[in-house]
Amino acid sequence: MEKKKRYSDYNTYLRQLYGQRVQKISIDAGLSCPNRDGLLSKKGCIYCNSKGSGSGMFVKGLSIKEQIKTGKIGMIKKYKAKKFLAYFQSYSNTYTTCEHMKLMFDEALSCEGMVGMAIGTRPDCIDAQKLDLIESYTKKYLVWLEYGLQSVHDATLKTINRGHTFKDFSSAVRLTRGRGINICAHVILGLPGEDKNMMLETAKILAGSGINGVKIHLLYVIKGTILDKMWKNNDYIPMEQEEYVDMVCDFLEVLPKEMIIQRITGDPHSDELRAPLWADRYRETFNYIQHTLENRDSFQGKRYRE
Template sequence: MSTQLLYNDFPTFLRKYFPYKVQKISLNAGFTCPNRDGTKGWGGCTYCNNQTFNPDYCRTEKSITTQLEEGKCFFAHKYPEMKYLAYFQAYTNTYAELEGLKRKYEEALTVDGVVGLVIGTRPDCMPESLLRYLEELNKHTFLMVEYGIESTCDETLKRINRGHTYADTVEAVRRTAACGILTGGHIILGLPGETHDTMVAQAEILSDLPLATLKIHQLQLIRGTRMAHEYDEAPDGFHLFNKVEEYIDLVIDYVEHLRPDIVVERFVSQSPKDLLIAPDWGLRNYEFVARLQKRMKERGAYQGKKYRDSEKRIIFADDKLTTE
């Protein structure tokens, strides 16, 4: 854990692998999702609008190379010597036939300055053939697979139209980590029907998985989504963190119950003002982190303070997490 921070942060984690600054560049490689195309459902997740996190350079009509080159121009003014991770972010980035996926991943790795891949996907979209390919790729480049977990509660997953169960998450994370691949997760705090206590309990549940990293985001209501319509119809079914202090205290409770070695990549998401309904805190990411750190110090909190390992013993060796 960083000596300056009270949790395991992502920049410190990256310094274990790279002697220089690295920046993720988001890509939209033209994928869809099985809960969008009718395979498992229609309409996608009820909260989802990919416009909320796709930069202007991130457009499907542009090639992977073009998106990466434009992304590099976007960031290069800050750190000219920076290197980059190609972040396959939009929709489900393992949801296609194997040869097509290989072409996209390998095109990204040919771009000058790209030193690795981060692949965002769903737990039910990691076929064995792709996993075997990624296992081999991992021997030659930095690779992380990031799974959209969102919740450990099947009732919640059904309500938000995810189209998979938490058991799917458990299987996918364990299979991926067993291949020696850095495995990350993404969860959303504040989904309808979940309480403070159930969200904090989630941290202990996820700690049983061999996760290297975790992204934590607050629920955001986004214009044009099915969830925004549901909120208009029945606002009492939602608890939005309109006061940032309430969310900060929840995050601290959550992190205190999280396994100490998991790297927390981020705590908040920031959607464009013109798309965001609520909550609108008017804070940049670094401002939120400063407030979080201040509150953690006030409370004497730190990651893992209240974590209790179950009867399993966590082993962390050669950057591969296992349990026994």
């Protein structure tokens, strides 16, 4: 007998939509970020390195089609996947003109087996015109717009040098809702200065925000970042594995059961990771969360609106 699902995971959601496994293929479209090109700052967020969470494929000269072709090889071999989502991951993928965005999206979606796309961006890099363009794809494709938020607390956003406020996020969500675009918020647990109550406050506010999904990440230290310097100077102490796992379970409990959980922990590149070293053991942490939910008889939505 299959174990009862303790939260609404992304893979199950996609299987229910398409009747088979659907795999994301990460794309580096070669865009920038206002927090790095000087519009807001040249430093970036304290945890972000020069790659902007990307693969560096664009710098290597690979087109979007070539990146998808390369990405498919591993997905087909490992998962026998036949359907795919184009994931515009690196930097801020609405930080350009509508004309350029359309070229990017059309190139990706023209590839065989593509059923939709996920667009990673910042809440201060969107407007009605860009949303009109993105909305135009929803008639034929599954579309997710992923807003990097990290925390609802403006003091924290200032500390991590996000360059936007929670109000910016709320405004972006209001503009996006009602267009057939699924909205996902990225949050990070263990940010400097945040305690358990502050992290739970983020969960509770997102629970009532009308968004469709959440990605939960651990704050880990990457080489060459501002956070790396803070960690070396003992100005930042990462979460312990047990502490993080308990926090994820608490976070899930206050989210509505229908909200799609796209991630429950981060997956750093081993050669870039400084700390905590347990962050490199993704499967171990993933299983730890599942076991903790079971042992606590806990599940997503257990304390929703409590």
